[in-house]
Amino acid sequence: MNKIAEVTLESIFAFIALFVLARLMGKRQIAQLSFFDYVTGITLGSIAASLSLDEVKLIQALISLIIWSGSTMFLSWLELKSYKIRVLMDGTAVVVVQNGEILERNLKKVKLTIDEMMQFLRDKNIFKLSDVEFAIFENSGHLTVLKKSELQPLTPKDAGIPVVSEHAPKLLIIDGHVMEQSLQDIGYSKEWLIGEVMKQGGVDFRDVFLAQIDSNGNLYVDLYRDKLKQPQIKQKALLAALLKKIQADFESFALQTENRSAKASYTEMREQLNKLVQTMLPYLKD
Template sequence: MATTPEVLYQSLFAFVVLFILARIMGKRQVAQLNFFDYIAGITIGNIAASWSLDEIRDLHAIIALLIWTALSLIMSWLQRKSHRARLLIDGRPTVLIRNGNVLDGNLKKAKLDIDEMMLLLRTKNAFKLADVEFAILETNGTLNVMRKSDVEPLTPKAAGIPVLSEREPRVLIVDGNVMEQSLDRSGYTKEWLYGEILKQGAKRFEDVFLAQVDSNGSLYVDLYSDPQKEPQVKEKPLQAASLKKIQADLENFALETKNPEAKALYTTCSQQLQEVIEKVGPYLKG
């Protein structure tokens, strides 16, 4: 039976050996973890398993577990605090493809063959080497790929097409309850929300399990039960809700524009429409 000093010495020695072996084995990806962290975790688990099977003494198991855990935490701290420590522990990223050319020497250093590199490329939807301008193997084993410009998907920016900026989608109804604060922040009213859920088959807010609005004003509605037939939507509440939506949109436009003249115009139109809504509102109920 090993003595306590022997367990201390053996744990320290095994930790160093395991680190060296992990560096030698290279940057193979293991569930997005640093490879050494992965095998250190396995080792800690094996110590705990041996302890639970009474293969080692309690004191020795506790010492070994504490040492492995402490050393792993120390290495993690060093990685965060020191650039040199990160280079020593993790190494450097390895360029596998540069200017469309596969770097054979770097491929060997990374201990990858062509088939493994192609597999990593396919995970990035890069099936043709001819389409790849640059590829780099990160220190955690993931491969990042930059495609050649002429095979990149055409974006609105590249085509010079102006698009509206996206904003955070907001959940407006959960379990039949209207999220008042979220509704206020989205710039819409309860009347608008009620009109929108009527269009999608709900008769009241309590019929809605979930509702979410995107930055374009499109409302996704999930009902507790799918309607079996087309709902009989009342036209008057819908018209009132539509007017409220237009009025809310005008207010949003006034807040978002930086043009003083446009801001004043949107504000005036919103106020005038609000007056119209107050006058015709009683006729659009029920």
């Protein structure tokens, strides 16, 4: 085997081995990168590079990769099991400001200068130490700050204002395609949706790039740019869509209620509206 083919095969093997070992070590080592994890990552990369280019035997490189990655996983497991090991490896969070006063001893303990701390505070739009109730230097190297109570923003709870709980917005149309399940989850019909699209200047679902509804029922419709140049849909077409939407709502109400009297009333109103729509529809066409 020539040298180019050998380097190619060894590089592919090194890449696959690193990928597999990284997946085995999990996201924690990647998301919460400590100094030890940083050193370990460099070492694993160096071993893989040596396998690709240097005169290192395959079995030797594989054993070294397994030992380094296995040791990292073992230490992570120990940290989960033992608080003392966790403190030894990662340290603990330290309070550096309390009630607007700097704790100089703690500041020296975490090797943080005043200039660095003030920069951390400015990053959080805090320019006066007197505004700080607590500032904690976390293990991750970030500064967590709690402002004094009188300086914190007023919330609806503080003002005694009731608020409605929100749920995640739902996408109803993506690239001209209606998300049937999302529409069914919120209890709306296609007639209602096309009516809302027409109010925004569209004619068909295919005119819509994206449509999203929030927990308060507000619908956002984004039409394709070439559709924005079209004139707004006429009022007659809007009225026709609205009547169909009301008709679909009556049908939905009839299916949802368990009250026989209400079910019969909804069904009767739907049939009457259906007759009205059939009568008026020829006059509502442009």
